[in-house]
Amino acid sequence: MKFYSTALFLVFSLLFCEVVAQNDKMALVKGGVYIPLYGAADKTVKVETFLMDAYPVTNAEYLKFVEEYPQWKKSKIKSLFADNSYLTKWNNDESYSGLPNAPATNVSWFAAKKYCECQGKRLPTMDEWEFAAMANKNVPDARKIDTYNQYILNWYETPKTFNNPIGETFKNYWGIYDLHGLVWEWTLDFNSVLISGESRKDVDKDSNLFCGSAAIGASDLMNYAAFMRYAFRGSMKARYSSQNLGFRCAKDVENQ
Amino acid sequence: MKNFRHIAMIIALAAVFSCNNTSEKNTAAVEATKVKKAEGETIPEMSIYNLPSHWTTQNGEEIELKDLQGKVVVMVMIYTTCKAACPRLVADMRNIEKQIPDEKKDDVQYVFVSIDPETDTPERLKAFAKENEMEDEKWLFLRGTEGDTREFAAVLAVNYKQISPMDFSHSNIISVFEQNGEMAHQQEGLGVDNKETVQAIIDLAK
Numbered sequence: 001m002k003f004y005s006t007a008l009f010l011v012f013s014l015l016f017c018e019v020v021a022q023n024d025k026m027a028l029v030k031g032g033v034y035i036p037l038y039g040a041a042d043k044t045v046k047v048e049t050f051l052m053d054a055y056p057v058t059n060a061e062y063l064k065f066v067e068e069y070p071q072w073k074k075s076k077i078k079s080l081f082a083d084n085s086y087l088t089k090w091n092n093d094e095s096y097s098g099l100p101n102a103p104a105t106n107v108s109w110f111a112a113k114k115y116c117e118c119q120g121k122r123l124p125t126m127d128e129w130e131f132a133a134m135a136n137k138n139v140p141d142a143r144k145i146d147t148y149n150q151y152i153l154n155w156y157e158t159p160k161t162f163n164n165p166i167g168e169t170f171k172n173y174w175g176i177y178d179l180h181g182l183v184w185e186w187t188l189d190f191n192s193v194l195i196s197g198e199s200r201k202d203v204d205k206d207s208n209l210f211c212g213s214a215a216i217g218a219s220d221l222m223n224y225a226a227f228m229r230y231a232f233r234g235s236m237k238a239r240y241s242s243q244n245l246g247f248r249c250a251k252d253v254e255n256q
Numbered sequence: 257m258k259n260f261r262h263i264a265m266i267i268a269l270a271a272v273f274s275c276n277n278t279s280e281k282n283t284a285a286v287e288a289t290k291v292k293k294a295e296g297e298t299i300p301e302m303s304i305y306n307l308p309s310h311w312t313t314q315n316g317e318e319i320e321l322k323d324l325q326g327k328v329v330v331m332v333m334i335y336t337t338c339k340a341a342c343p344r345l346v347a348d349m350r351n352i353e354k355q356i357p358d359e360k361k362d363d364v365q366y367v368f369v370s371i372d373p374e375t376d377t378p379e380r381l382k383a384f385a386k387e388n389e390m391e392d393e394k395w396l397f398l399r400g401t402e403g404d405t406r407e408f409a410a411v412l413a414v415n416y417k418q419i420s421p422m423d424f425s426h427s428n429i430i431s432v433f434e435q436n437g438e439m440a441h442q443q444e445g446l447g448v449d450n451k452e453t454v455q456a457i458i459d460l461a462k
Contacts, residue, residue, distance in 0.1 A: 079301040080411070109410060191410050192417035238410030 026051040026251065027175035029132045034141065036130055037226045047131040052124055053248035054176050055166040056185060057115060059096040062104035065115050066093065072111055082108035085241050101165045103183045103246035109238040112186045116249035123188035124250035126233070130226070133180065135173035143226075152225040155181045162244045183246040184232055193234035299325075303437030304411055309404035311369075314381035314397040321408075322437070324396075327365040328460045329433040330453075333414045333426060335372035336384040341428050344446045346388055348430060353394070355454045360461040361394070369408060370399045371416045371424055413442075432456045 031049040066073045073093040077086055088106050089097045096104075107115075109123075116122050124132070136142035136151075143149070151170075155161060162183045169181035179185075236245075299305045305322035312318055332349060334342040349366055356364055370376035376384075381397035400408065409416060416426035432441040432453060441456035 078306050080303065080306050110407075113407070189406060189417075191406070191413075191415045193415060234415070237413055238407075 025054040027054045028253070029128070029174045029176075030140075032131070032140070034127075034131055034134065036127060037230055045127050047127050049253050050124070050128055051251040051253060052128070052132055052174070052176055053121075053250065056103040056178055056183060056246045056248045057112075058101045058166055059098060059104050060100035062107065062115070063094070063096055065118065069114070069118060072114060077108075077111070079239070081110035081239060082241060083239050085243075086111070088241075089243070098163055099165050101167075102163055103166055103178070105162050105183055105243050105246045106241040107186075107245070107247060108241045109186050109190065109236070111241075112247035113188070115247070119249055121249035121251045123186055123247060126187040126189050126192060128250055129179075129185065129187045130229075132172070132174055132176055135176075135179075137170050138173060140173050149225050152180045156225075156228065162246070183244050184229065184242075186245065186247040187233070190233040190236055191238065193230050300436055300438055302439070304408075304433060304439070305437035307404075307407065307411065309400055309408060311398040311400045311404070312378050314378055314385050316378045319398075324365055324367070325437060326435050327363055328435060328457055329365050329367055329437075330457060331367045331369060331412070331431045331433065332429070333369045333371050333409060333412065333416070335370055335424055335426075336376050336380055337372065337422055338424070341426070341446055345428055345430070346390075348443075348447065348450060350388075350390075352430070352450050352454055352457070355450075356457055356461065360458060363461040364394065364457055365396060366394055367396045367398060369405070370397070371405060371409065371414075371426055372418075373399045373402055373405055375422075432460070434460055 029047075029050055029052055031047045033044040033046050035044050070076055070093075071078075074087040074090050075093050085106055086108055087096070091097060113123050134141045134143050136145060136148045139145075161181065164182060166182065167177045169178050171177055172179060236242075299322070305325055307321055310318060310320055330349065330352065332345050334345055336342075346368075349368070353361075353364070353366060368381075370381065376399050378399065381399060385391055385395060385397055412429060412431050414427050414429050416424050419425050428444065428446050430443045430450075430453060431439055432443075434440050440460060441453055443450060443453040
């Protein structure tokens, strides 16, 4: 029995490793609480410990994915899952433009989500992403530090950073690169941002559009850098894609 | 302990492989409802019936979205413990239904999708249907996994967020789908003039 179960374990481990081999650069983010910019006003949100990819998904990695799952190729993808700008800069189904280690962008939420699922992972939640992205090089929450905010604002003013290779920005406290300075990233629940009526009706906090809208308010309106991220997410739809929007995957920590 | 690890591995593996073809899982209940479906038609690219999600009805039946194919579908996302907007959304749905001429009523399916699948069990949905006197077949209440619900909301452009254990913030949108699952019309807001929505349904229904 013991032999049998060990053998079974080995077989499955091998199979499993083969599937995830190319994607093992994940960093452990120790959970905690934080007050997000949006959500229930002045309420702390608890984030469990989780694993996050150290880098965003690259062009080369994304190509591998579409080769393996052809229904996500540029010419094959259903329009329910991606708009016309999906992989718009790719020359064809099998060749991207730009650097192999530049972040994969012009990818819809559906495609990003599927990519992660096919690696045995998932997209990070917005709270996980924001929690990990509060860190600078040295501390887990650098949001009150001038240089941290200045770095992000400088990036907003720098054109076309999406063409840069991954890993050239700073390595943060958790060992994660490129949360700021390269591209914006999809989150699993990007559609939990309730800033306005899906930007179709530009009436902030219209009580007819949102149930419970009184609970929504920026807990720190000065936090312009973060506000931009939330506003961007609030303006996106799941089939949209954009050249400055990439993604990375995350994972639960098992057996804590 | 060790056995547990094996099971976890197998589950992980299943998850890895299942991303390929989740739509192929079928249950007997699904087979039964398939008869109703329009035959031989391919699903257009923009159809919600391309989503491979699985749902449970207020009667505990397992269905896929595409089992709704063939009828005009009017859909809204709610949660049953909601005190503010949802009763008004339910009223809006009822109000729309009333305005559909008798000869077309059979071609329209009204669907409420729960954004709180944890609380909204089939039993709870059933009770909600009863409370609201929506026990007729034309009212369908669905509950899915958290992931499928999030994905479905993304398709409908419905944004929602849990703001406390009992309360969600969500956008109030009623969507109308053609028989093939393509979105035909959306009405946004509460208690708004539903003339256009009603007209869209009448135009589509046979």
